[in-house]
Amino acid sequence: MPLVEHLRELRNRLVKGVLAIILATVVAWIFYDEILTFLTGPYDEIRPDLAERGIESTAVLTGIGGAFTFQLKISLVAGILASSPIWLWQIWAFVLPALHRNEKRWALLLTATGAPLFVAGAALAYVVLPKAFLVLIGFVPSGFENLVTGAEYFDFVVRMMLVFGVAAEIPLVVVMLNRLxxxxxxxxxxxxxxxIIGIFVFAAVATPSTDPLTMLFLAVPMTLLYAIAEVIARLTDRRRDRKAPDIGDDEISPLD
Structure with missing residues (x-):
């Protein structure tokens, strides 16, 4: 295919991906209330516990256009995530013809494994969020009221889910390096x-919260996933050694 045709195909792929994001963002805007309820679920869950401790915590939106910006930001992020199968496929379809058959097989395997791992990591972060909120807001002294801005809350939730999702990809990276x-x-x-020491340091630095409980929720699964990756690498090396030809030194042909 000539260079112009490649550029034209790239343009078409980009247009399709952007249109998918725009349409998904519009749908997310329509279902904004349901999405907001899902995102604020961990915070609403701990408010009764905070009230028992005498801590008043309220979520607020500041500024004249704060509510509009907040809704637009949530809808856009939800639209990007919801349309990810479409725009990722457009990227994949553009790169696919340049790959060999073996490379295509490995790329498909990595994609099929990496996506569930990322989703599992993000889901674990959502489960951990109430504990993190309870620990962090629990430091509010008596007589003070805690105000949580919408932008701060959304950034915290997104960062937690991204960190946990990326951390879940560790076994995939280790296995890939071993295969190479x-x-x-x-x-x-x-x-x-x-x-393991590096994993705990990464968990302590990467998590937005500073409590040790959240760090452990991230570090322990990462350690287990690394152990699983090590077992897979050991099995791969054994299979590779069995396939390697057993040639003695006296059987090696001379360079000339």
């Missing part, structure tokens, strides 16, 4: 202690 021959199962085992 960059690291072996033996090297992974030797670096296990330092890797």
């Amino acid at each position: 021959g960059v690291v072996s199962a033996r090297q992974l085992a030797e670096a296990r202690a330092w890797t």
Whole structure:
């Protein structure tokens, strides 16, 4: 295909992806109340517990256009997520013809594995959010009222879900590096202690909250996923060793 045809196809793919995002954003705008109820669920869940401690916490929207900006931001993010199968497919369809058959198979396998892992990580973050809110807002001293702005709350929720989702991709990255021959199962085992320390440091730095409970909710699953990836790498190395030809030194042909 000539360069002009490639550029024309790229333009068509981009237009389709952008239209999908716009349409999904419009739909998200229509169902804004339901989406907002889902997002504020973890916060509403802990408000009775905070009231028992004598802490008054209220979610507020500041500024004249704060409510409009907040709704637009939520609708846009929800639209991008909802339309992700479409615009991701447009990207994939543009790149697909340039890949070999083996590369296509591995790309499909990585995509089919990476998407569920990311969703599982984001779902875990949603489950952890009430605990994080309860711990952090629980530091409010008596006599003070806690005001949570909509923008701050939304950014916190999105960051938590993104961090947990990306962290869930660790076993996929480790397995991919092992398949490419960059690291072996033996090297992974030797670096296990330092890797676990690095995981806990990453969890402490990456999580928006500063409480140790949230850090553990992220670090422990990451450690387990790393252990699973190490087992998969060990099985891969064994299968690779069985397929390797057993040639003695006296059987190797000379360079000339």
